[in-house]
Amino acid sequence: MVYQKSTSSSKHFLITGGAGFIGSHLAEALLESGQRVTVLDDLSTGRFENIAHLVGHPRFRFAIDSITNAVVLDRLASECHVIVHLAAAVGVQLIVERPVHTIETNIMGSEAVLQAAARYRAKVLIASTSEVYGKGVRVPFSEDDDVVLGPTSKSRWAYAASKMVDEFLALAYYREKGLPTIIARLFNTVGPRQRGRYGMVIPRFVSQALQGEPITVYGDGQQSRCFCDVSDVVRALMGLAEHPQAVGRVFNVGSTEEVSILELAQRVKAITGSDSPIEFIPYDQAYAPGFEDMRRRVPDTTRIRRLLDWEPRVSLDEILARVAASLAS
Numbered sequence: 001m002v003y004q005k006s007t008s009s010s011k012h013f014l015i016t017g018g019a020g021f022i023g024s025h026l027a028e029a030l031l032e033s034g035q036r037v038t039v040l041d042d043l044s045t046g047r048f049e050n051i052a053h054l055v056g057h058p059r060f061r062f063a064i065d066s067i068t069n070a071v072v073l074d075r076l077a078s079e080c081h082v083i084v085h086l087a088a089a090v091g092v093q094l095i096v097e098r099p100v101h102t103i104e105t106n107i108m109g110s111e112a113v114l115q116a117a118a119r120y121r122a123k124v125l126i127a128s129t130s131e132v133y134g135k136g137v138r139v140p141f142s143e144d145d146d147v148v149l150g151p152t153s154k155s156r157w158a159y160a161a162s163k164m165v166d167e168f169l170a171l172a173y174y175r176e177k178g179l180p181t182i183i184a185r186l187f188n189t190v191g192p193r194q195r196g197r198y199g200m201v202i203p204r205f206v207s208q209a210l211q212g213e214p215i216t217v218y219g220d221g222q223q224s225r226c227f228c229d230v231s232d233v234v235r236a237l238m239g240l241a242e243h244p245q246a247v248g249r250v251f252n253v254g255s256t257e258e259v260s261i262l263e264l265a266q267r268v269k270a271i272t273g274s275d276s277p278i279e280f281i282p283y284d285q286a287y288a289p290g291f292e293d294m295r296r297r298v299p300d301t302t303r304i305r306r307l308l309d310w311e312p313r314v315s316l317d318e319i320l321a322r323v324a325a326s327l328a329s
């Protein structure tokens with residue numbers, strides 16, 4: 001099946017990594033808003049189950065392939081108006097365990113997507129990450145802040161560095177070649193379909209609580225994060241992809257409701273009615289010796305709020321209830 005670029009108001013989106021957690025929710029929301037969607041995913045961390053319910057939809061198409069397949073990527077890019085580039089190596093655990101894969105997937109993947117987009121003048125929205133703020137301690141983080149990364153001897157920072165290269169490259173394509181590119185720096189995003197296998201704390205805590213296993217808090221649990229529901233993140237991505245003034249700019253996307261990891265464990269216990277004990281695990285044991293964690297990670301969301309009037313709508317308790325419902329079913 002070949003889709004041509006049409007001149008009607010409905011747009012054709014290509015979502016790389018569209019069978020993943022965020023991509024599958026985005027695909028669903030775009031279809032609901034009348035757009036056409038092609039998902040390109042090699043199912044390395046994405047899962048067919050995430051998009052199985054979309055297969056057969058007249059405006060949906062799925063290609064199982066890697067973004068490094070230049071022929072496939074070229075064809076798909078030629079047919080779409082907007083590429084949302086979500087295909088990346090994600091999750092702190094994966095990054096520590098497979099640094100070569102992480103660096104190569106992130107940098108080469110984005111390079112391939114930008115090159116293909118440039119041939120057909122497709123708009124590109126690149127999903128970046130709050131990891132690029134590195135060890136910064138001055139919160140909230142705003143888009144133009146300086147960044148401080150740890151040494152190259154610590155694998156964790158390879159992820160931040162690789163995503164920074166992606167951002168530089170996307171901005172370079174905009175400045176030098178006039179390609180419309182947008183960067184969304186996603187902070188901790190959660191919701192149904194996210195799995196704890198690659199380290200993500202909320203699905204891990206919720207499954208531990210549901211199974212009555214110890215809830216594993218790393219370090220002293222005083223580190224904090226802000227968790228944003230995937231539906232809010234998807235709304236932000238769609239708004240950015242649509243807005244002409246988003247082009248050539250970087251946007252933080254995340255919640256500002258800050259919670260310590262220990263408090264999160266307690267809230268998960270309360271919401272699931274679990275009597276799992278809370279177990280503290282030293283970082284060295286949880287990840288790798290010398291692992292460095294961020295103490296706080298809070299976005300300054302002024303920029304996206306001003307442009308789109310965007311704010312998260314789903315509270316942390318509601319997020320936990322939704323994740324618990326999806327994992328219990």
Ligand code: UDP
Pocket residue numbers: 091092188198199200201202204205216217218219223225261293294297
């Ligand atoms: N974490 C934890 N227990 C777990 C998994 C994660 O205490 O079983 C902590 C982790 O060390 C970090 C926070 O929860 O401080 C968020 O971890 P996640 O991997 O979800 O995202 P990050 O913010 O590190 O990218």
